[in-house]
Amino acid sequence: MRKLSFLLPWVFMLILTACGDRAELEDLGHVVVLGVDKAEDHQVAVTFQIANPQVGSTSQASAENEPPSDILTITAPDIVSAKELAQSVASRKLNFTHLNTMIISEELARTKQFHHVIASSTGDREMRREIHIIISKEKASEFIHANKPKLETRPHKYYAFMQDRWRDIGFVPDATINRYFERLSGELFLAIYATTTRSPKHEKDEDQYLAGQVPQQGGDPVQVMGSAVFKFGQMIGTLTGEETRIALFLRPKAVNRSVVASYPDPRKKDFRVTVRLLRVSPTDVKINVHKDPTEVKVRVPLKVQVIQIPSLVDYVLDLKYQEQLKRAIKESLESKANALVKKTQEQFASEPFKWYLFARKEFWTMKDYREYQWEKKYTEAKVQIEFMPSIESFGKQFKPPQIHEQ
Amino acid sequence: MPHDKGWRKSRAKTADNLMTEDQPFSFRLQTNADLLKEIFYYPTNLALKVRNLYIPLLDREGMVFYWEDSVDTQTIEAHIVGPLLQTKEIAMDSGDIATLLTKHVLTAASSKKISFIQEAIDELINGNTVLFTEGYAHALSISTTSFEGRTISLPTVENAVKGPKEAFIESASVNRSLIRKHVREHDLICELITVGERAPKQVSMMYLHSIADSELIEGVKKRIMDIDTDTIMNLSMLEQHLEERPYSLFPSILATERPDRAASFMYEGHIVLIMDNSPLALIVPVTFWALFQTGEDWYLRWAYGNFIRLIRLISVFVALFTPSLYIAAVTFHVEMIPPDLMLAIAATRERVPFPTLVEVLIMEVSFEILREAGIRIPSVIGPTIGILGALILGQAAVQANIVSPILVVIVAITGLSSFAIPEISFNFGIRILRFLMLFVAFFTGFFGIGLLSTFLVAYMVSLKSFGVPFLSPMAPFQPSAKDLLYRPILRDRLLRPFYASPQDQVRQKKTERKSSR
Incomplete structure (x- = not known):
């Protein structure tokens, strides 16, 4: 009897528990990229890019004649039912656990349907909240089909590398489903903006581009630049790469710690100075909700590493010049930031800078904060932005070689 | 006990109907001699040697008995027969023959007077020489024991890079001597306890009187004396008679082949058991921590000792969990594997x-077969096993599509880690538990691994070795030298374990750091 009572829980545990979840690894079809397009009748066309484990992963068991991934599109009411329906085509059980990138067409993103698709998809246990959201200018299925990176055979690796780059350079925000869910009550959510189409234009500032506008020859078909702006779960506009960078600077904390950008040379108007901006401490945001209009004071401490001075002006030894350069950078950044703030106030009527966190702090209860209507107050707020750059270094070689004419 | 008496009776029958074990000697020399000869099946069995002699001092006939191959004949010659034949007269004459001979004639190291047949049998079997004289109903047993054995050699299991390199051998007296060399204390006590009914063996129980807890000593002694069996061949079998839970996967007694380790345990209040024919010493009681510690942890400097201890701790976990974690991750928790690795495994x-479980079982069982074969294989054809093993557990198995390549890595690291567990019983325990873990992981994934681990910890907490909780002094917590997962520097090893005698808890006083000046 004692033995039996000892064994019974174990037997029940084995019979009744998660055994049904078990699946052998090779039975699963790992969807690594998911594309969602608008279809008729409130349906969505879901594109699955399924990784082929036998291509590019190991030399032990490679299949030479198979493509690295299989792409198929299914139209269904939602993602989960599309997944089920796709099973009529796919030989393996589709699995989202390694899904890390979701491409959504701008067409769908600009409708109310977007939120319904995203919000309901997380009901699926396999959907991760750290899935990156990319808004494509064209249809998501076209984007996925066109994306054939030259250096990466396996699609998941391409996106994994790209996500690391985005974090470094800050041309695009680090947008995940989780962050999207955090910003649904009026705050702006920035999603990654990308395209495989091209509409090149030339800008003097190297980062004032949107995806597709970067002058490019050769290379991969996908351009990722700028961000798609969402408010109340619907896309309402775009920010260029530079605006995205500024927006990230104005946030209290940002994932990207340094960016390289060029600023007008204060001594020679035709030249620009390329610098690396480092964030050393969080951006300081002070909001006075008691004043009308609301006062917002933002101070952004920055460290500047001067990398290139094409004008060859001696900023290194001349402290006066240095002061001028610092002021030039500061003014350039501030004017851009002010323009961005103005744009968000007028065009989007909300802010993507996470300043709501500071406004919310000023209230005792959530109810008070909601009644205050921060987004509305923000559109009229007096925003004072101060960048505080301090020059840290002048690159590896202080003094560029000079040409000595006789 | 009834069955006990039964076999005694039957044994008496086989030897001699008349003989009972406490039959006293006769006054007649020839009667005694005949009786002994009959008991030892003389002359069929030529092991019993008899030498008749005339003892001039007593003016009587005498007989010297000894058992061939267990005595040193040189000693008999020089210290018994020689003096008996040559001594003609002595200055004083005392009454008893035995006393007289011991005092004035025999030059052997020790001798004692015996009066019963059974005593004579025991003495002879243990390599002593028995001397009978005419008209005297007693005999004299003179110690002349000399069994053959090997000399002290290097440890074969518990190797140490830095530390003494002597190991126990099959002789109890040599082993005791090795311990005494390490523990030179006047209160190092060696008690002899006899176990076994048919062929009684002596167990030497050694402890430091001032440090070991007297209750513990009594307990261990009682446990040994309570053993009711015909014979105990050696310590490995004594260990199984002593333990409280014979079915347990965790050992509750530690066996070591290092005298220095036994000595250091003695200083912590443990009791050391030694027997003939066992190149080991048993240490009781023992806690979980002793099972994966080695003497070298303390011989090496603080950082190095902790480093190897950490490595061994990791290897315990690796040996126990790796295959099951692999199974759980591959069949239930695919999302946990990095995509690149996941795709490579899937490919x-x-x-x-086969399903993953079968695949893992094939490899794990092959490895265990290889390991067992490696021990049993005659050393002449030993090298073949390396070749065969490499075929089964290597590239060939992968190329035959029986297993996936990552499994080779997993089985290899698991096998390697299990070799890093120093205690052989604990090693077996972990290896068996690994299979249990494997099945649970296959059925329920991490959930099952978690449950079984919880169960194991609960079980270990409930275990006791001679009254000492297995996981103490961590759980239940007791003040201790903190020599558990981490070892402190030597200066901070202040306390003895709580189960040592309460009078002597403090090993050393906290000392201030001595300046180098």
Whole structure:
């Protein structure tokens, strides 16, 4: 009897528990990229890019004649039912656990349907909240089909590398489903903006581009630049790469710690100075909700590493010049930031800078904060932005070689 | 006990109907001699040697008995027969023959007077020489024991890079001597306890009187004396008679082949058991921590000792969990594997016809077969096993699509880690538990691993070794030298374990750091 009572829980545990979840690894079809397009009748066309484990992963068991991934599109009411329906085509059980990138067409993103698709998809246990959201200018299925990176055979690796780059350079925000869910009550959510189409234009500032506008020859078909702006779960506009960078600077904390950008040379108007901006401490945001209009004071401490001075002006030894350069950078950044703030106030009527966190702090209860209507107050707020750059270094070689004419 | 008496009776029958074990000697020399000869099946069995002699001092006939191959004949010659034949007269004459001979004639190291047949049998079997004289109903047993054995050699299991390199051998007296060399204390006590009814063996129980807890000593002694069996061949079998839970996967007694380790345990209040024919010493009681510690942890400097201890701790976990974690991750928790690795596993798994569990079992069982074969294989053909093993557990198995390549890595690291567990019983325990873990992981994934681990910890907490909780002094917590997962520097090893005698808890006083000046 004692033995039996000892064994019974174990037997029940084995019979009744998660055994049904078990699946052998090779039975699963790992969807690594998911594309969602608008279809008729409130349906969505879901594109699955399924990784082929036998291509590019190991030399032990490679299949030479198979493509690295299989792409198929299914139209269904939602993602989960599309997944089920796709099973009529796919030989393996589709699995989202390694899904890390979701491409959504701008067409769908600009409708109310977007939120319904995203919000309901997380009901699926396999959907991760750290899935990156990319808004494509064209249809998501076209984007996925066109994306054939030259250096990466396996699609998941391409996106994994790209996500690391985005974090470094800050041309695009680090947008995940989780962050999207955090910003649904009026705050702006920035999603990654990308395209495989091209509409090149030339800008003097190297980062004032949107995806597709970067002058490019050769290379991969996908351009990722700028961000798609969402408010109340619907896309309402775009920010260029530079605006995205500024927006990230104005946030209290940002994932990207340094960016390289060029600023007008204060001594020679035709030249620009390329610098690396480092964030050393969080951006300081002070909001006075008691004043009308609301006062917002933002101070952004920055460290500047001067990398290139094409004008060859001696900023290194001349402290006066240095002061001028610092002021030039500061003014350039501030004017851009002010323009961005103005744009968000007028065009989007909300802010993507996470300043709501500071406004919310000023209230005792959530109810008070909601009644205050921060987004509305923000559109009229007096925003004072101060960048505080301090020059840290002048690159590896202080003094560029000079040409000595006789 | 009834069955006890039964076999005694039957044994008496086989030897001699008349003989009982406490039959006293006769006054007649020839009667005694005949009786002994009959008991030892003389002359069929030529092991019993008899030498008749005339003892001039007593003016009587005498007989010297000894058992061939267990005595040193040189000693008999020089210290018994020689003096008996040569001594003609002595200055004083005292009454008893035995006393007289011991005092004035025999030059052997020790001798004692015996009066019963059974005593004579025991003495002879243990290599002593028995001297009978005419008209005297007693005999004299003179110690002349000399069994053959090997000399002290290097430890074969518990190797140490830095530390003494002597190991116990099969002789109890040599082993005791090795311990005494390490523990030179006047209160190092060696008690002899006899176990076994048919062929009684002596167990030497050694402890430091001032440090070991007297209750513990009594307990261990009682446990040994309570053993009711015909014979105990050696310590390995004594260990199984002593333990409280014979079915347990965790050992509750530690066996070591290092005298220095036994000595250091003695200083912590443990009791050391030694027996003939066992190149080991048993240490009781023992806690979980002793099972994966080695003497070298303390011989090496603080950082190095902790480093190897950490490595061994990791290897315990690796040996126990790796295959089951692999199974759980691959069959239940695919999202936990990095995508690159996941795809590589999936690619190779595609051509393997078995489920993951079967695949893992094939490899794990092959490894265990290889390991067992490695021990049993005659050393002459030993090298073949390396070749065969490499075939089974290597590239060939992968190329035959029986297993996926990652499994080779997993089985290899698991096998390697299990070799790093120093205690052989604990090693077996972990290896068996690994299979249990494997099945649970296959059925319920991490959930099952978690449950079984919880169960194991609960079980270990409930275990006791001679009254000492297995996981103490961590759980239940007791003040201790903190020599558990981490070892402190030597200066901070202040306390003895709580189960040592309460009078002597403090090993050393906290000392201030001595300046180098």
